[in-house]
Amino acid sequence: MMTVSKTYRLEMNLNGSDVRLEVPASATLASVLRESLGLTGTKIGCEEGECGACTVLVDGEPVDSCIYPALKAAGRKVLTIEGLARGEKLHPVQRAFVEHGAVQCGYCTPGLVMTAVALLQHNPHPSEDEIRRAISGNLCRCTGYLKVIRAIQEASKAG
Amino acid sequence: MICEDYVTPSSVEEALAILASQQGAGRLISGGTDLMIQLQRGERNPVRCLVDVTRIRGLDEIKLENSHIVIGAATTFARLERSTVVRERAPVLAQAASWVGSPQIRNVGTLAGNVVNAQPAADGSIALLTLGAEAQIANLTGRQWVPMASLYVSPGVSRLDASAEMITAFRFRAHGPREGSAFERLARRKALALPLLNVGAYVLLDAEARQIREARLAIGPVAPVPFRAQQAEEALKNQPITDAVLDEAIEIAVRESKPRSSLLRASKEYRQELIRTLTRRALQRAIQFAQG
Numbered sequence: 001m002m003t004v005s006k007t008y009r010l011e012m013n014l015n016g017s018d019v020r021l022e023v024p025a026s027a028t029l030a031s032v033l034r035e036s037l038g039l040t041g042t043k044i045g046c047e048e049g050e051c052g053a054c055t056v057l058v059d060g061e062p063v064d065s066c067i068y069p070a071l072k073a074a075g076r077k078v079l080t081i082e083g084l085a086r087g088e089k090l091h092p093v094q095r096a097f098v099e100h101g102a103v104q105c106g107y108c109t110p111g112l113v114m115t116a117v118a119l120l121q122h123n124p125h126p127s128e129d130e131i132r133r134a135i136s137g138n139l140c141r142c143t144g145y146l147k148v149i150r151a152i153q154e155a156s157k158a159g
Numbered sequence: 160m161i162c163e164d165y166v167t168p169s170s171v172e173e174a175l176a177i178l179a180s181q182q183g184a185g186r187l188i189s190g191g192t193d194l195m196i197q198l199q200r201g202e203r204n205p206v207r208c209l210v211d212v213t214r215i216r217g218l219d220e221i222k223l224e225n226s227h228i229v230i231g232a233a234t235t236f237a238r239l240e241r242s243t244v245v246r247e248r249a250p251v252l253a254q255a256a257s258w259v260g261s262p263q264i265r266n267v268g269t270l271a272g273n274v275v276n277a278q279p280a281a282d283g284s285i286a287l288l289t290l291g292a293e294a295q296i297a298n299l300t301g302r303q304w305v306p307m308a309s310l311y312v313s314p315g316v317s318r319l320d321a322s323a324e325m326i327t328a329f330r331f332r333a334h335g336p337r338e339g340s341a342f343e344r345l346a347r348r349k350a351l352a353l354p355l356l357n358v359g360a361y362v363l364l365d366a367e368a369r370q371i372r373e374a375r376l377a378i379g380p381v382a383p384v385p386f387r388a389q390q391a392e393e394a395l396k397n398q399p400i401t402d403a404v405l406d407e408a409i410e411i412a413v414r415e416s417k418p419r420s421s422l423l424r425a426s427k428e429y430r431q432e433l434i435r436t437l438t439r440r441a442l443q444r445a446i447q448f449a450q451g
Contacts, residue, residue, distance in 0.1 A: 006163050025165040025209065028195070048196045049264055050351060061237070061266040067195040068267065069188070071165045072211065115262070136350030137261025 012073045015083025023070045030054045030065035033080060041081035041110050045139075052138035055111035056080045062118045062137070081110035084117065092158040093117050093151070100151035104142030112138045116152045125156050162198070164208035171218075171297050171327055174210050179299060181208050183322040189213055189233050190267040192260065193276050212325065213269070221245060229330045232271030236283070240265065248333035250448060251340035251359045255286035258344050261351045271326040274310065277317040279386070280354050280379035282344070284311075288377035288385050289340055289359030292331035298324045311384035337364040339448030343437040354379065355424045356433040360441035364400075364449045371395045371404075374442075378434060380424070381416035388412040391438075400446055409438050 007022040010032070023032050033039045033056070045053035047066045054066040057079040084091035090098070093116045103109050112135060119126055119134040126134065131152050132145075140148065168174040178185045184207035188194050197203045212218060218233040221242050228249055230239070239245050239256035246253040259265055259273070259282050273283035274294065284307070287294075293304040296319065307329075310317050319326065334340065340361040346352035361375040374395035376388040391412035398404040418430035425433075 008165060026162045026198070047199065049192055049260070052261065052263055055263055058266075062263045063267050064192075064261075064263045067192055067199075069165065069191055069195065069209070069211070071167070072191075072213070074167075133350075134262060137263045139351075 008071055010070055010074055012075065013077045015078070015080060025071070027070040028066055029056065029058075029063075029068045029070045029073055029078070032070040033065065033078075039080050039082050043107055043110055045107065050139070051108070051111075052115065053108050053111045055114045055138065057114055057118050060118060060121060062115045064137075079114070079117075081113060084113070091117065093120065093155045096151040096155035096158065097148070100147045100154060102144060102147040102151040104140075104144045108138060108140045108142075112140065112148055116148075116155065119152070120156055126152070128153070162206045162209055165211065166208060167211045167214045170215060171212075171325065174212055174215065174325060175297060175299055175323070177208070177210050178322060178325075181210075181322070184208060185210050186321060187212055187325055189269040189272040190235065190264075191272075192264050192268040193272060218327065219269075223248075223333060224330075226332055226335070227330050228333045229328055230270060231328055232326045233269045236260070236265035236268050236270070236273075237262070239270065244333070249286075249290055249331065249340065250334075251289045251342045251361065251445075252283075252286040254342035255282040255344075255357070255359065258282050258342070258346075258354075258357075264351075270329065274307075274329075275317050275319055275321075275326060277311050277313075277315055277384070278380070279311075279314055279382060279384055280357055281385065282342070282354070282357060284385040285357050285359045285377045285379045286342060287329055287331070288387055289342075289361045289375050290331040291361070291375055292329050294326050295328040295330070296324055297327045302327060304330070307385075308387060313383050334448075336451075337366070337368055337449050338362070339364075339445040339450070341441045341444035341448060343441040343444075345433055345437060353423065356381070356418070356430050356437055358434070358437040358441045360438065360445040362395075362442070362445045362449050364446070368450045370397060370399050371446075372397060374408075376408075376412060376438060376442075378412065378416055378438070381418045381430070381434070386416060388415055388438075390415045395442075405439060405442055409435055409442075412438050 043053040045051035049064040049067040186206045218231040236256040344357040359377040363373040391408045394408040420427040
């Protein structure tokens with residue numbers, strides 16, 4: 001027997017614009033971003049809140065969007081990787097990742113960048129320990145952490 | 160994951176009424192960091208209606224009321240970790256909160272969610288047991304405070320009737336002068352890893368800060384439910400703070416705990432050694448805190 005999920009209206013502020021759409025009761029924020037809104041910059045890795053590839057900011061705080069019910073985002077501000085650059089101008093964290101080669105396969109990168117953006121908003125000049133702790137929920141299987149840390153340090157100087 | 164309805168009640172009474180109307184097919188969701196995974200994997204009975212309690216006003220507040228700290232059920236670990244009153248007057252809980260999951264999980268996961276999952280090594284449960292906390296249970300007949308220890312039945316099973324009841328708050332006495340607590344934990348990684356062992360210790364010292372008047376020790380996972388090492392606590396009561404006293408209490412804690420070998424965690428023998436090491440560290444740090 002198939003159970004059909006009712007749809008609910010979801011209104012949220014996404015990357016600075018108000019959006020309104022119908023989502024199934026059980027949808028995750030990651031699936032809505034990727035499948036309903038076409039924002040595939042948010043990656044789905046483990047689908048169980050372990051790897052952080054799906055990290056987006058909700059009201060400025062990093063969350064794992066793969067286990068975050070989409071309807072929790074109602075009335076909130078959601079920021080994804082697509083919302084960082086201003087036209088062709090990259091966000092300082094994105095630029096620092098490029099300049100430091102803090103990207104190998106790239107799958108974890110959007111999540112790491114979002115986590116770093118939130119860190120620098122709360123703490124513009126973090127110590128290396130604070131950076132390591134902040135990114136502890138973002139796994140990189142290419143083992144590229146050192147360059148990521150250097151990039152975040154660089155971005156903190158720029159900011 | 161399949162469910163038909165997602166509702167966000169604005170009061171506890173409304174949440175309980177919805178649960179009742181669902182006759183067992185409704186389920187409370189708070190942060191959802193465990194529940195969403197269980198539902199996606201099909202590990203839970205089908206849920207027709209998710210009842211999101213995180214928009215209930217006041218359910219995420221941390222309050223100091225007279226000598227008690229009262230923590231709303233839907234308080235996230237990130238808030239516990241940062242709360243000044245928790246850090247200063249219940250450090251074991253702030254320290255435990257800082258170990259849960261990852262920053263992303265702590266931004267969403269809540270204390271009551273951690274407790275009702277009833278895992279024997281839940282960091283939140285171990286800290287609350289250490290503090291001698293009580294939980295406030297609400298159902299359609301009213302609200303009552305019950306001791307934390309009465310909540311746990313077996314791994315993953317709490318005494319709460321998920322179709323009719325919810326936890327609304329936790330409360331415990333805030334530390335005063337000559338009281339201290341601390342949390343210790345070892346896992347395979349420093350983040351995003353289940354504890355091989357975790358220990359919470361609380362002490363109340365005498366006026367000269369040379370004797371232990373009272374102690375509480377909680378250890379996980381060394382039993383089917385979060386465990387209070389009560390014989391070891393008894394051995395510390397009204398004893399001077401000496402190596403001999405601590406050594407003896409720690410050996411008692413090892414004897415009364417029943418850690419098992421687990422591929423996920425470690426061997427029984429290794430974990431017994433961890434009880435020694437972590438209980439000693441937790442007690443020493445709790446005593447240090449109490450001595451100011």
